[in-house]
Amino acid sequence: MKKIALFIVFAFILSSFTADSGYGIKSGEKLVYAGSYNMSGLLTQIAQVTMSTENVTTSKSNYLHLSCELATYTKWDSFFKIRDIYESYVNPTTLKPSLYKRSIDEGGYTIKEKYVFKGTNVKSSVTKKNRPEVHKSFTIGANTQDVISLFYKVRTLDFSKFKTGQTQSMMIVFDEKEIPVTIKFMGKETVSAGNLGKKECYKISIGAKTDALRGKDKNLIWLTADAKKIPALLEFSIPVGTGKLVLTSATGI
Amino acid sequence: MRKLFLILAILFLVLSILFTLLPMGTIAFLPIGLALISSLVLLKKSAENQRRLPNWLLTLSAICSFVVVLKLVFIKDKVEVDKKFEQQKIETKIEAKKELEELENDLE
Numbered sequence: 353m354k355k356i357a358l359f360i361v362f363a364f365i366l367s368s369f370t371a372d373s374g375y376g377i378k379s380g381e382k383l384v385y386a387g388s389y390n391m392s393g394l395l396t397q398i399a400q401v402t403m404s405t406e407n408v409t410t411s412k413s414n415y416l417h418l419s420c421e422l423a424t425y426t427k428w429d430s431f432f433k434i435r436d437i438y439e440s441y442v443n444p445t446t447l448k449p450s451l452y453k454r455s456i457d458e459g460g461y462t463i464k465e466k467y468v469f470k471g472t473n474v475k476s477s478v479t480k481k482n483r484p485e486v487h488k489s490f491t492i493g494a495n496t497q498d499v500i501s502l503f504y505k506v507r508t509l510d511f512s513k514f515k516t517g518q519t520q521s522m523m524i525v526f527d528e529k530e531i532p533v534t535i536k537f538m539g540k541e542t543v544s545a546g547n548l549g550k551k552e553c554y555k556i557s558i559g560a561k562t563d564a565l566r567g568k569d570k571n572l573i574w575l576t577a578d579a580k581k582i583p584a585l586l587e588f589s590i591p592v593g594t595g596k597l598v599l600t601s602a603t604g605i
Numbered sequence: 606m607r608k609l610f611l612i613l614a615i616l617f618l619v620l621s622i623l624f625t626l627l628p629m630g631t632i633a634f635l636p637i638g639l640a641l642i643s644s645l646v647l648l649k650k651s652a653e654n655q656r657r658l659p660n661w662l663l664t665l666s667a668i669c670s671f672v673v674v675l676k677l678v679f680i681k682d683k684v685e686v687d688k689k690f691e692q693q694k695i696e697t698k699i700e701a702k703k704e705l706e707e708l709e710n711d712l713e
Contacts, residue, residue, distance in 0.1 A: 386682065388630075389632075391632045391635065394630070394631040394632045394634055394635055395630055395631055395632070396628070396629050396630030396631065396632045397630060397682045400682075400684045408698070408701070408702060408705070410702060410705050410706045410709060411706060411709075412706070412709045413705070413709060415705060417701075421694075423684045423687070423690070424684075425628070425682045425683060425684055426683055426684060426685045427628035427680065427682070428628055429685065431627065431628070435687060435690045435693075437693075437694065437697065439697065439701065441701060441705055450705060450708060451701055451704055451705055451708065453697065453701060455693065455697065466704070468704065468708055470708070470711065470712065
């Protein structure tokens with residue numbers, strides 16, 4: 353279950369293709385997904401994932417707050433309750449992160465994680481249940497981002513210029529490590545996109561050197577093939593099985 | 606051979622009941638299907654005077670299947686408003702704002 357929860361957020365990781373579209377991420381956007389686990393073609397709905405954006409202003413600067421919440425459906429709460437929040441505070445224009453926070457509560461197991469980005473230096477603090485807080489400092493690449501901001505960054509890209517099969521490598525920072533990620537553009541498909549109806553989408557495959565993902569071209573994201581590039585469907589393959597996130601509602605887009 | 610299918614049918618029925626009680630969705634059909642198949646084979650391999658138990662196993666498996674269908678139709682997936690979680694989100698935002706201001710001061 354922990355790995356499923358991890359992937360549900362990790363599935364949002366995407367590439368460092370050069371941003372070139374004029375579309376920026378708007379404040380006030382809310383995307384709601386139904387997360388389900390698949391066993392031999394049979395599905396069970398496990399959790400709701402909510403991705404939202406809002407403006408945050410400090411005395412000196414403006415940030416875009418990107419948030420991803422994961423909460424198990426009420427029917428699961430008695431057996432295994434999950435309440436996770438992944439957040440990133442980014443520059444509204446470049447989407448470069450300044451602060452990344454992760455708060456995990458999975459069946460009583462808790463982790464609180466914080467990364468403060470100062471250029472290519474990251475100061476992290478991690479607190480796990482019944483363990484003392486651990487502080488670290490490490491260096492990352494200039495284009496390395498956290499998992500949440502990368503998900504939004506990819507939506508500013510112009511996939512219409514990509515050829516089918518084209519791949520791109522990049523780095524993300526997760527669990528205090530830089531992880532290489534490979535993205536493959538796999539063409540277009542029409543899928544259901546919740547309240548948006550059926551939409552033509554860009555099909556993208558994600559490969560990462562991590563135990564969280566399994567299989568070749570089995571971790572897929574469908575982004576609507578329009579300027580907004582709303583993630584309509586995500587399919588993932590992890591060590592404990594496969595699953596998917598289906599967009600149920602998109603508002604404020 | 607009959608003994609083997611008897612054990613399998615009982616085992617899958619126990620799993621079926623468990624999966625039916627848990628919020629497993631359509632995954633519950635997996636043990637239910639296996640329980641039905643095992644029970645049917647058991648029934649076929651049983652003599653006239655041995656068919657009472659296979660019939661019970663079949664009936665219970667069918668009931669499990671019916672309950673799963675009812676749960677799928679009538680129980681809608683929803684997330685409960687969790688006051689503790691909502692409070693945590695508010696506190697995290699306040700904390701983050703302070704941390705961003707500290708970062709801005711450090712960078713100056």
